[in-house]
Amino acid sequence: MLKVKNINTYYGQVHALKNVSLHLREGEIVTLIGANGAGKTTTLNSLSALIPPKSGEILFNGAPIASLSPDRIVELGISQVPEGRQVFKPLSVEDNLELGAYLRYRRREKRSEIRKDLEQVFALFPRLLERRKQPAGTLSGGEQQMLAIGRALMARPKLLLLDEPSMGLAPLVVQEIFAVIETLRREKGTTVLLVEQNARAALKMADRGYVMETGKVILEGEAAELLENRDVQRAYLGRDKKEIWER
């Protein structure tokens, strides 16, 4: 469904992504793990065209999308849940969700269809329903993350780009959010590219994973394999060298 071939992305002079390649099959959950500054978020931003790559190719369902604008990308069915949630704080929960359907309103899609999706988001996150008229800025961190995901779902994406949904959240809330991601895949067949610091949790849920370091993909494989991989365990899963080698 998505093929990324040798993309190079720059911040001014800084070469942030070096020949990054990856692919996603329909209905897969794939995670991108790595330390701070490895280029995980940059990869997502390159896909959503917020920071377009200088070279390389991105194919979505076979069509090149690397030179499109962000709004065209959303229109094609790729929605990003940006890092740090970025909900529209002064706007109500409901307005935030309706903004997610911005392009569908522009296409003059039937209101009833959009309402139906709104109800579905509320069914997925009942806590948002309780707070639908409240400004998004008054929600807790976890609720804001739910809102950010719900907002992205309102565009009816085929591919969901999730940037560190667990950031700064209590473990129980993280579990809840991860459970929703699995539900989405199961019930709607949404393909998910998940960027995570919480490598263990991400690998447990994902089908496959990519490990990034200083702008490059250094390792890829089945999630279960990566979980067992010694380098991954040492570097990202917090297991001591001794523990691994002496076993």
Next chain:
Amino acid sequence: MKREIVKFLILALLVLVVPLLLKGGYLMNVLVFVGINTMLAVALNLLLGFAGQISLGHAAFFGIGAYCSGILTATFGLNPWHAMAVAACAGTVLAFVVGFPILKLKGHYLAMATLGLGIIVYIVFNEAVNLTGGPSGLSGIPNLSVGKTVFDSDTKNYYLIWGFTLATILLSLNLAHSRIGRALRAIHDSEVAARVMGVNARLLKVRIFALSAFISAVAGSLYAHTMTFLSPASFGFNFSVELVTMVVIGGLGSIYGSLFGAVLLTLLPEMLRTFQDYDIVVYGLILILMTMFMPGGLVRGIPAMIGAVSARRGNGGNEHA
């Protein structure tokens, strides 16, 4: 939605009734300017309060509307209504042309760029003496007319201009409650997140800038045909700042706020005449106090104040009991 309609109808009724209570006189003349300023403040609020983009040069679009209309009618003898259409187009086109490069800027830099635009336009009004009459002004601008009715008295102008003002308010309310209004507020809060939602932030900012310029230019044209005389001093930096003040004092992002801001800031200098030479000091003091105690503007400050007073009364009653 129903409440919005009721609010608007009350306003429209008020606009109709006020002249009957005043029965002409000097205040009618002031109310004509309140109408023009309301149009300008509402237009600027779309840009500043909703999209969060500052403009310190909005007097330029007002001036371009006024001078376009003035020159085309007084010098070239065009029909005033046609001149108004040309003036509105001129303002809109200029906004599109300068909007694309300068709306890439943010915060202070955008403020500087729009300030520059205002100053350039002001200098042109002063220096293009052949066209604008320069500092000595442009006179002989005809009044607008419909059929045999010429809008030449304060009362007639009042109805004409408030007609336009009400139309502006209605249009802006509609926009504010639409998909576009939501997208503008989203850009205001986080441009990145708005773009990720599929909002073409750059284009939308330019378009709202152009709409704001369009309304301002129409207001300028109305001003030219009611005053029948123009001089550059009315379109300087001071007036741009005054417009920003109206929007902020009224309440950012509230259409009715801009109405209250325009009413207050236009009427206040008239009411402060009794202070004679000290009026500007009192004026400044009122503005400082209002921003200190009503940071959300009149529309949010006054209800909060009423709430606080009634709450204190409630408590007071309990203590006595």
